[in-house]
Amino acid sequence: MGKNKLVIFGLTVLAIFVLLAAAAPLLAPYGPDEIVASQTLPPSFSHFFGTDDLGRDLFSRALFGARVSLSVGLVAVLISIVIGTLFGSLAGYYGGFFDSVIMRFVDVMLAFPSIFLILAIQAMLTPNIYNVMVVIGLTSWMGVARLVRGEFLRIRELQYVEAARAIGCSDRRIIFRHILPNAQAPIIVAGTLGMAGAILTESALSFLGLGVQPPMASWGNMLMDSQAYMFDAPWLAIIPGLLILVTVLSLYFVGEGIREKLDVRQ
């Protein structure tokens, strides 16, 4: 019961944020880069979230930042799901050599502190929003691969797959028509939680200046300079962080809710 409330809370928050992000140009009182004050101003009626060190309206930046943060999260997780599903399917379906090569690769990737790898790659490339999406996606598919492989190992031996094989279905058809649909539930759960992770990663990258580049706003890079203004303008640090927190929390609630509903085990 309490669980349901949390899921509804999560879905509502996400829906609102997505709508706000989509309608940012209509809703934002100012342009994201428009300089509207000569200094940092605390939150007030004219500037809901105050203004930042360059005198830009934080509320407008937060709205535009939502577009960036949410789309980075979404695209990154889609990339990781595609890669993870591909590798997991190959490993799980064919087993043997494929399986050991892919799983060793997964081991290697998991032994990295992935944030360091991401930081390093980002530093080598010119950091921009597209690179952030791709790099996060490329470094976070391992969980999905393991999970899909596990599902394959479980489902592969079931009767109906044997039956499909017996009537001469091609491998591709068996994978996409018969096995993957059954792995949907855990993939959706992993995707929801993965999006939460991707948003967190983006924020850390951008905070360090290796993610989405100013003047484009993301919730993470809005925090970039906040440390320097901690004394005079603490809202610069508090507000974007709260937005991230609430978004990620909502994704967790939804993910856990789906997990419970579909009875998916970790």
Add this chain to the structure above:
Amino acid sequence: MRKYFIKRLLQLIPLLIGISLISFFVMHLAPGDPTALFIDPNVRPEELARVRANWGLDQPVYIQYFLWLKNACLLDFGQSYTTGQPVIYEIAQRLPVTLLLMVPAFLITLLITIPVGVISAVRKGSWFDNTVTFLSFTGMAMPTFWLGLMLMLLFSVKLHWFPAVGNLILPLLTMTLGNLAGLTRYQRSAMLEVLGQDFIRAARAKGLPERVVIFKHALRNALIPIVTILGLSLPDLFGGAFIIETIFAWPGMGRLGVQSIFQRDYPVIMGIVMFSALLIVIANLLADLGYSLVDPRIRYGKE
């Protein structure tokens, strides 16, 4: 047991080589040239070529890699482009500083997470459990660096308890809280899963008091997945160190890592990747051994 351990140790070699391969090529195939950051662009071409040759950058990448690998086997990771010091020396200097942060954070996390997770599971649905659940979700949903900023805001800016930088307490607190959330959640669900097992009901039917049922029969089983997850959470602990040390200006390996990334100090980056990876795989190996200690099915299965 011994044989198994040795086998696992040997398996680490290809793993580490794989890690070094990926990191090396990712870095060296990236566009741009590290010398650009260190050398005055107006310098004479001969001079530039000399530096490049000196750093081995004039060779094809795969030759560079093999040279690096050969030296790395002898624990020679080259010299830092920025300081000119041997990488191994730089790391040796920073590692203890990082461990000073990580080891206590890890131990405190364990000390809190196990009892809290257990009580939360046993009193599922109570206000304690609800509070713990709420806090751990919130903790997991926070970017670690932001948690650090908030603690700094609270304890340094508002309360003036600790200095914002150069003090152990705040980074330690950040790292501990950051890890605590997820692990407590995990401990709770591991415990819940065990509490639903038949053998727990059988233990109660034997007339064991609840205390024994929970702390002996259930906890011992719930520790099995925890040991694994502890090993797996280590990369996150390291990942946290990179950012936390940067925020709090803690002069450890993490901060060195972030600095060397900004400076494209390849040898230092490689050294740090290899060192963290080594520590992580060794910790995972230990976790595996710990696993076989708590789970007799594994111990005997291997023989």
Add this chain to the structure above:
Amino acid sequence: MLDNNLKNSPQLIVGNLSVVYPGVKAVANVSFSLAKGATLGIAGESGSGKSTIALALMKLIAPPGRITSGEIIFDGKNLLKLSDAEMVRVRGAKISMIFQDPFTSLNPVFTVGEQIAEAVRLHQGLGRAAAWAAAVKRLEAVHIKEAERRAHDYPHQFSGGMRQRVMIAMALACRPQLLIADEPTTALDTTIQLEIIQLLKEVQAEFNLSVIFITHNFGIVKAFCRDVLVINKGSVVETGPVAAVLSRPQSSYTRKLLDALRIINRE
């Protein structure tokens, strides 16, 4: 004299016992009694509430399930009135239980010897060595070969039938007066089933036990029990001596169950 008295007054009287789980009335007003040394079968189809009755007798109904009414008088005391601490001293010491699935009912991380001995230590206050010796003795009583050595083994090193023997040894560890066996043979192969029934008969005599034997198999009821309680949807539909119930079933439900058994036997 005294002995006679004890024999005649029932050891266990259950009156109007009701148990609910959220949304399900799993047991409704069940009453029965059991004399010392007697064997009672509880039969009914899957989901009829047999296990729930057994767990209620041990006060082990897991929340949110709850015993809503009734009394369970054992040895003159109403168990439902006992505190948790007092109940702990009844479980395993006076009333023991064995479960359907021997594969999941033993804790995988402790040796079987330890799992038997711990109950002995707690209930009888014996030291480690004495409790271990008692555990080995019980393993011998259930015909585990090389009991001394096997006591050091872990559950996964035993077969299903052996594990059920271990469960029985565990249940008997503290010489209880009443044994509740909840479908102890359902998860086992047919040949092993017979061995376990044989063993239960043997230990019942040896330990002078009263036994409640839960099963959906009338064949087993016939082989093992003197009386039988047939339940359907949580309520008693028929009760009496096994021979009488089997030859002249009064309720249509019992007849249905018996027919089902005949069909199976014919096949």
